[in-house]
Amino acid sequence: xxxxxxxxxxxxxxxxxxxxxxxxxxxxxxxxGMVELNQSSAEILKxxxxxxxxxxxxxxxxxxxxxxxxxxxxxxxxxxxxxxxWINQN
Amino acid sequence: xxxxxxxxxxxxxWLLAELTYSCPLQCPYCSNPIDYxxxxxxxxxxxxxxxxxxxxxxGAVQLGFSGGEPLTRKDLPExxxxxxxxxxxxxxxTSGYGLTxxxxxxxxxxxxxxxxxxxxASSQELNDHIxxxxxxxxxxxxxxxxxxxGYPMVLCVVLHRENIHQMPEILAMAEELGADYLExxxxxxxxxAHINRDLLLPTQEQFEKAEAIAQxxxxxxxxxxxxxxxxxxxxxxxxxxxxxxxxxTFLTIAPDGVALPCHSARELPALECPNVKDxxxxxxxxxxxxxxxxxxxxxxxxxxxxxxxxxxxxGGCHCQAYLLTGDMHNADPVCxxxxxxxxxxxxxxxAAKSALSANEKPLTFRNSKNSKLLS
Numbered sequence: 001x002x003x004x005x006x007x008x009x010x011x012x013x014x015x016x017x018x019x020x021x022x023x024x025x026x027x028x029x030x031x032x033g034m035v036e037l038n039q040s041s042a043e044i045l046k047x048x049x050x051x052x053x054x055x056x057x058x059x060x061x062x063x064x065x066x067x068x069x070x071x072x073x074x075x076x077x078x079x080x081x082x083x084x085x086w087i088n089q090n
Numbered sequence: 091x092x093x094x095x096x097x098x099x100x101x102x103x104w105l106l107a108e109l110t111y112s113c114p115l116q117c118p119y120c121s122n123p124i125d126y127x128x129x130x131x132x133x134x135x136x137x138x139x140x141x142x143x144x145x146x147x148x149g150a151v152q153l154g155f156s157g158g159e160p161l162t163r164k165d166l167p168e169x170x171x172x173x174x175x176x177x178x179x180x181x182x183x184t185s186g187y188g189l190t191x192x193x194x195x196x197x198x199x200x201x202x203x204x205x206x207x208x209x210x211a212s213s214q215e216l217n218d219h220i221x222x223x224x225x226x227x228x229x230x231x232x233x234x235x236x237x238x239x240g241y242p243m244v245l246c247v248v249l250h251r252e253n254i255h256q257m258p259e260i261l262a263m264a265e266e267l268g269a270d271y272l273e274x275x276x277x278x279x280x281x282x283a284h285i286n287r288d289l290l291l292p293t294q295e296q297f298e299k300a301e302a303i304a305q306x307x308x309x310x311x312x313x314x315x316x317x318x319x320x321x322x323x324x325x326x327x328x329x330x331x332x333x334x335x336x337x338x339t340f341l342t343i344a345p346d347g348v349a350l351p352c353h354s355a356r357e358l359p360a361l362e363c364p365n366v367k368d369x370x371x372x373x374x375x376x377x378x379x380x381x382x383x384x385x386x387x388x389x390x391x392x393x394x395x396x397x398x399x400x401x402x403x404x405g406g407c408h409c410q411a412y413l414l415t416g417d418m419h420n421a422d423p424v425c426x427x428x429x430x431x432x433x434x435x436x437x438x439x440x441a442a443k444s445a446l447s448a449n450e451k452p453l454t455f456r457n458s459k460n461s462k463l464l465s
Binding site for chain 2: 014015016017020022023027029030031032033036054063083085
């Protein structure tokens with residue numbers, strides 16, 4: 001499963017992205033499970049709100065962090081995310 | 091409280107709230123204690139609200155409402171609402187019995203995240219026999235309603251010798267019901283399953299055949315349905331890392347308020363498990379003797395203490411060591427390094443003989459009458 005560059009990406013309705021105070025990190029919660037996220041993964045997922053395509057997520061993050069060349073890393077992470085059902089495009 | 095702590099333990103992540111031992115079903119592999127009828131007192135709503143608050147403050151985030159049948163508690167929507175306000179991810183672990191569309195909506199509005207429905211088999215006749223209650227048709231309706239109202243659905247099927255041959259039909263049923271997750275849980279032989287083991291333990295051949303079918307299905311539905319496969323540890327060479335390490339992750343609160351490091355730990359002798367009516371969750375987790383008892387590796391004796399895998403499986407399951415060797419400090423006999431490993435081989439042999447026997451004894455169903463008779 002790969003990311004369709006033309007479609008917006010939204011976070012899964014059956015998962016929850018949440019800041020955990022006790023762990024000082026963002027986590028994804030789903031039935032009987034939890035994934036702990038590092039900061040960059042969490043920043044990417046927060047932009048998956050159903051309004052942005054892959055290219056728009058990349059450009060938003062490159063602007064925010066005043067950097068360039070993030071396309072490959074972000075694409076690779078989002079492909080893992082879509083395979084795990086954390087995000088979808090329909 | 092008793093016990094001494096050198097370093098502060100990792101905080102709990104998982105809280106299993108066993109709201110009640112009442113259940114309309116009578117499954118003969120129930121994980122509730124055999125003597126559950128001795129513990130009739132149930133925590134009040136206020137007690138549960140306090141427990142949820144205290145455990146969340148420590149860092150618990152996954153919350154299971156379980157039982158017995160948690161739907162028999164009238165205050166379930168209130169507890170669910172409190173859990174949501176605190177930021178828990180709440181899971182309702184139910185037989186589906188008594189679940190109506192109205193309740194599904196009420197719980198959704200209260201903030202319930204997920205419903206796990208158990209089905210005992212893929213056919214009505216066998217499901218209703220194992221459950222001891224006519225429930226198959228209703229369970230199917232419940233599964234449809236859970237999906238209709240936007241919950242992720244886990245379908246849970248406990249596997250044993252009576253239903254393991256239905257694996258292809260069980261998988262087809264999960265697909266037909268639109269399960270997001272399918273938990274294929276090979277029976278763990280504690281509590282009621284322990285006394286019914288000769289009738290429930292599949293042969294290695296049956297187990298391997300079913301596992302191969304499940305594995306092929308897992309690849310087929312990848313991306314659509316996730317499969318949680320709970321292995322039958324009797325056919326493993328090494329024990330499971332029980333509870334991800336004692337007192338590291340999981341906290342169970344029994345219906346009467348007793349705090350347990352694992353939901354079977356009530357059967358272990360001399361642990362003096364504390365009650366939430368007497369102590370805070372923080373005191374229980376950080377300071378009680380019961381929760382520190384098997385933490386780390388200091389408690390180990392041979393063959394565990396010199397084993398290079400001791401940090402991986404922590405010596406396995408203490409409840410299994412106690413049930414099968416009489417001493418909870420022993421290595422889990424599932425381990426082929428255990429001097430008691432023969433008890434596992436004997437159990438497999440005994441179950442196989444029972445399966446071939448012309449006059450197999452009947453299953454002992456989990457109900458109040460049998461609980462009182464056996465305890």
